[in-house]
Amino acid sequence: MDPLIIKAIIVLIVFAITLLIATYSTYAERKVAAIMQDRVGPDRAGPMGLLQPLADAVKMFMKEEIIPSVSNKWLFILGPCIAMLTATMTGVVIPWGGPITIGETTFDLQITDLNIGILYLFGVVSLGVYGIMIGGWASNNKFSLLGAIRASSQMISYEIAMGFAIIALVMTTGTLSLKEIVLQQDAGFANVVYQPVGFVIFIICAFAETNRAPFDLPECETELIGGYHTEYSSMKLGFYLFAEYINMFISSAVIASFYFGGYNFPFQHELANALGMSANALSILQVVMFFGKIIFFIFLFMWVRWTIPRFRYDQLMNLGWKVLLPLSLANIFVTGIVMWAMGKL
Amino acid sequence: MSITQYIFWFLSFLALMSALMVVFSRNPVYSVLFLIVTFFAIAGHYILLSAQFLAAVHIIVYAGAIMVLFLYVIMMLNLNQDAEPKKKTYVRVIAVVAIGLMLITLVGALKGATVNTPELTRTAGVGTVETLGKVLFNQFLLPFEVSSILFLSAMVGAVYLSKKNLQ
Structure with missing residues (x-):
């Protein structure tokens, strides 16, 4: 087959899986919340409420769409578009599994392996804030604007610590390509062994970047109504909410690839040898393992949301600037010293 | 084209x-x-x-x-x-x-300036992080470090100016 067609198919599959997982994250979120609060959760639509996301989507589409007459119409529409676009763009560089060979051609289960993959990821994440800011400002509503300002200052603040955590990771791995990072973890240990502090900083920042509890300050019924999406209705609101779930999925995938070996799992080659599996079968098993890790991290996001109370806004800023930032700088420093002492520099 | x-x-x-x-x-x-x-x-x-x-x-x-x-x-x-x-x-x-x-x-x-086209060395790795890092930390180490100190002092200045209780 033409490599271009294969790429197009992979793009479509990744896009579809991203949307599917994000859709069912909304269902999982309610079920997890229900279990933690000793409730039943959604159970009306379909068996065990499995068709609930479908019902939600229909509801979102069928609702009346209101664009406030005082708002800035074009920017009001642009806001959710950017939020959705940046959320789906991040899946490009993630390696989903080992290479698969069909006939003569071998192709990677990755849309593209950029040699600046981490920077690409970081750039797209830093653009995500525009969707929220533009949407909040274009609504021409004080609560929306305040919510947008909260969200964007939170995201800017935590991006810094996140960037420093990534720098320490790049120091130990010596590459910016996600594929190589994952391959290195096949040969050695998972990166979390070398970068435990970096992992903790990264995951806290990931929570803050996706505006998830305990950092979901942009939405606050008692202070800000709905935050930046107060004026949004129908599927535009749906896009904002959906973008959050996509971000959660991609963050989980990134955390798994950076720190937990990506699609690799312990003793995979021994297992493949013992069972006499072909390379393709191993690759498919790796994809399954990778999605297992991703689903675990999505569950972690929900677990934290329904366990830990949210921060106050000044506590959020203190944590970001006075704890995580110095900690991540110290992490870089210590990483450098240890690498120098081990003669790896 | x-x-x-x-x-x-x-x-x-x-x-x-x-x-x-x-x-x-x-x-x-x-x-x-x-x-x-x-x-x-x-x-x-x-x-x-x-x-x-x-x-x-x-x-x-x-x-x-x-x-x-x-x-x-x-x-x-x-x-x-x-x-x-x-x-x-x-x-x-x-x-x-x-x-x-x-x-x-x-x-x-x-008007008087002449347009000179710089010779572009379009080798494969010219813009990669490795090449840039090696150039920055070997050939231009001092300017690089000096500019980072410049950024730091600018940042300290901004923080100082934004403090409310200046003595």
């Missing part, structure tokens, strides 16, 4: 048009958004010159950080046409004359 040339012309057109729109927009928020588009077009040019690292950093630093702060300030101040200060007529005339003189100077300066 090859596809690279088409992309080049498209990016150049986009960069120039959005740069003009930055100046001509009446609404400052539109100006900021057009400036972001300009930065993207320039980042595209970097990629055409096979400097992917520079393109990524350009997006992260300018579009992702600096313009967010610009947008932030403009939204906070809520600048719009009503808030725009009205200049007196003679001030406007002076401004036009001054910019006209500047234009004449620029045209005069550029």
